[in-house]
Amino acid sequence: MILAALTLTAIGASDLVRRFVLHRGVRIVLLSLLVVAVIGLGACSAALVPAIIACVLSGLWLWTVPLDATGRASFWPAAVLAGVVFVTTVLMPVREAPGLIGEVWSVRSPAGDLGFDVAVLALGVVLFATESANLVVRAVLDREGTWRPADLGGALRGGRLRQPQPPATGFQGGRLIGPLERILVLALTLVSAYPLLAAMLAAKGIVRFPEISKDGETGARAEYFLVGSLVSWVTALAGALLVWWGARS
Template sequence: MILAGFLLLSVGAVDLVRQFVPRRWIGYLATLIVLLVLGSVSAAVLPMLAAIAAGAAWIWAMPAERDPRFGFWPAVVLALVCSLAVVWLGERRDAGIIGRSWQLDSPFGPISFDLALLVAGVVVFLLESGNLVVRAALTSEHSWSPDDVEVPHAAVRRDDTAAGGERPRGGFKGGRLIGPLERVIVFMLTLTAAYPLLAATLAAKGIVRFPEISKDGETGARAEYFLVGSLVSWVIALGAAFLVWWGVHS
C-alpha cells in the first residue's frame, strides 16, 4: 500500500508543479525533499526511491506542453502497479519512526500512516494528473476538441488581428477546473456509498452539457468528445476509490 501512495503522490505532485509553479526546478526540489523525508521517517526507502524514479519517468512520458509519447498507456501501467501494490502487499506492520507515534481517528475507525499516505496520493493525483490522462485518451482517439471551434470573425478585436495575433478559439474553458472537482466528488461519493448522489451528479453533467452537445449536427464529434472525456475521468475517480476501499479492508 505504501508503494502505491508514494507513486501517486510523486506523479500528482510533479504534475501540479508543472501546471502551477513558475520555476519548476524549485517545485521539483520541494517534491523531492518531501518524498525523502516521508520515506526516511516511515521506513519506506525503497518505495520512496521507486516514486522518485516514477515521477521522473512520468514527466518524460507525459509531457504537459505536447502530445504524450505513449498515449495514455503510462497511466495504465501506473494503475496496474498501484493496484498490485495495494491488493498484494497490503498494509505494513512497521511504519518506522512516524508509525510509532502516528494516531489518526476517523468516523470509520483509525487510519494508519500507510492508508493516510495512500489517500493523500490519490487526491493529489486526481487533481492535475487526471487532466493529463484524459487529454492523452482524447488525443489517442483523435477526438474533436473545443479548440476546433473558432470564435466568429466579428468577435475578434481589430487590434488583435492587426498585431498579428492568432484568432482566438471558442469552446469550453472550464474543463481544467471542472475535471478535478468532478473526480474528487465522484471519489468521495463512492467511498461514502452515496450512490444516489453519485448518479445525480453524473446525470447533472450530461444535462448541463446537453445544449452544447445538441449542436453536433451529423458528425457526433462533440458527443464523442464529452463521452470519452467523461468516462475516462469517471474511471480514474472510481479506480481511486477502489484503491482506498481495498486499502481500508485489507
C-alpha cells in the first residue's frame, strides 16, 4: 500500500509544481527536492524501495502526460497507473510500525487510530485529485475527440469534425471547479453523506443546463459536459475507494 501512497503523492505534487511554477529553473529545483522528500519519507518509514519505485513512476508520468494532455500516450498512462495503484493497495497490506516514523506516529481519527500508510495514501489521493485528475480528464476528452469550449472552429481533437461553433464563454472555470468538485466527492463519499453527494452532482447539472440547452443539433456541449464530468467523478470515487480500502485493511 505504501507504494501506491508514495506514487500518488509524488505524481500529484509534481503536477502541481508543473502547473503553477512557470520558471523552468525553479521548477527543476522543486521537482528535485520533491524526489529527495519522497525518498527521505520512504527511508524513514522502512519503505525505501517503494519510494524509489514511486519516483521512477512519477518520472514516467511526467514524461508521458504533458500539461496540454495531447501526448501520443493519451489516457493510457492513467489506466496503467490505476492498475498499479489498485494492485499494490490490495496486495501490500498496511504496516503497523513503519520504521522511524512508526515510533512517533500517533494520529487519531473518528474511526480509530489512523495508520501512517493510510494517511500518506489519503494525502496522495487528494493531491492527485487536483491537477493530475485534470490532466486525466483532458486526455480522455482529447482521445475521444470531444469538442472543447476554447476551440473557435468546432474542430475536434480525435479526427472528427462538427459544425463550426461560436466562441464559447462558458465552462472556463473547469480547471478550478474540477478539483474542488472531486475533493467534495471524496469527502462526502468517505463520510457516507450520499444524499448530499447526489444533491451536489444534480445541482451541477442544473447549473449547467442553460448552456447545455444551447447546443442545437450538434450536442457538443452536452457531450463535453457528460464525458468530462463522468471521468472526473469516477476518478474521485476511485480515490475514495482506495482510502476506504486502506482504512479497512
